[in-house]
Amino acid sequence: GKFTVFSPSPGIQQHTSLVIDKNDFVHVTWYDTAGYAGVKHSWLDPSATTPTWTKFSLSNHGATNISARAEYRSKMCADDLGNVYAIHTVDDQAGNTSRTSNTEFFVRKWDGATQAWGTPQLLHSVPVAVWHPGYATNVSDANSGAVIGCVCDESVGELYCAYRDFTTGDLILARWDGDDLEAPTIFARLMNTSPSPVGTRNFFLYPRFRGTLWPRQNRT
Numbered sequence: 538g539k540f541t542v543f544s545p546s547p548g549i550q551q552h553t554s555l556v557i558d559k560n561d562f563v564h565v566t567w568y569d570t571a572g573y574a575g576v577k578h579s580w581l582d583p584s585a586t587t588p589t590w591t592k593f594s595l596s597n598h599g600a601t602n603i604s605a606r607a608e609y610r611s612k613m614c615a616d617d618l619g620n621v622y623a624i625h626t627v628d629d630q631a632g633n634t635s636r637t638s639n640t641e642f643f644v645r646k647w648d649g650a651t652q653a654w655g656t657p658q659l660l661h662s663v664p665v666a667v668w669h670p671g672y673a674t675n676v677s678d679a680n681s682g683a684v685i686g687c688v689c690d691e692s693v694g695e696l697y698c699a700y701r702d703f704t705t706g707d708l709i710l711a712r713w714d715g716d717d718l719e720a721p722t723i724f725a726r727l728m729n730t731s732p733s734p735v736g737t738r739n740f741f742l743y744p745r746f747r748g749t750l751w752p753r754q755n756r757t
Contacts (some may be wrong), residue, residue: 552683554612558649559619566595566611566623573597575608576625578647578654593654595645596627610682616694617751619649622687622715624660624698629668629682640668642685642700646715656717663703667735678738686744691751699727699744706730708741 553567562580569577576596581588596608611625627641642660647653671678684701696713698721706729713721730740750756 552609552611554623556613556615556621558615558621558647559617560649564613564615564621564647566613566625568609568611575627576611578623580647580652595623595654596625596643608682610685612685612687612698614687614689614696615691616689617691618694620694620715621647621649622689622694622696622713623647624685624687624696624700626682626685629680637665639664640680640682640703644687644696644698644713644721646694646696646717655715658713658717658719658721660698660711660713660721661700661702661709667703681739681742683742684739684744686746688746688750691749692753696721697724697746697750699741699746701741701744704735706733706735706737706740708744 549570551568553565556564558564561584562582564578564580566576566578572594575594577592578595579590579592581590595611608625608627609629611623613621613623615621623645625643627643628638629640640663643657644660645657646655648655665672668680669678680703685698687696687698689696694715696715698711700709702709708727709723710725710727711721712724730737
């Protein structure tokens with residue numbers, strides 16, 4: 538029944554996503570520069586005697602553990618089995634800084650049984666020359682990680698996600714069943730930027746899913 542300060546420094550925290558899982562736990566992802574600039578995840582059991590936020594660095598994994606990279610955007614959804622799914626970008630900062638690594642899109646599952654994130658699975662990788670075509674001339678490109686969205690089938694936990702493929706110019710629908718070490722599959726090409734150039738900035742920003750994936754007879 539009251540507001541609680543989640544972050545005391547609003548100038549460096551942004552791009553939030555929030556879901557409530559089947560256990561009524563609250564999950565939040567957001568961009569934060571504390572420790573390293575990346576996507577953070579925190580969850581809370583509001584029914585605990587002393588509710589406490591548990592924080593986790595979601596996008597700081599594997600070869601992407603590079604402090605000079607910035608990961609901004611993330612989206613989450615939850616199924617009816619207690620699991621939470623996320624899609625997030627790695628190194629999606631645009632502009633004139635000395636970025637040399639690919640921009641990557643990952644999907645990941647929070648297991649409701651173990652209360653832990655599974656292995657991140659690579660969905661799509663964009664070469665820096667495509668994401669930052671103005672890099673060589675030190676010109677800001679303003680490409681954005683806000684080209685991702687997701688929803689899941691509540692009954693079985695399959696994740697459906699939409700993302701902008703800067704290599705082909707397509708808006709892509711993909712599916713992932715949430716199993717670790719199993720790659721997502723490309724499901725459909727929804728549309729293309731044609732006749733605009735493939736690298737056209739910020740096409741298909743903020744994809745949204747509307748409706749329901751369960752029950753199947755009511756799927757939209």
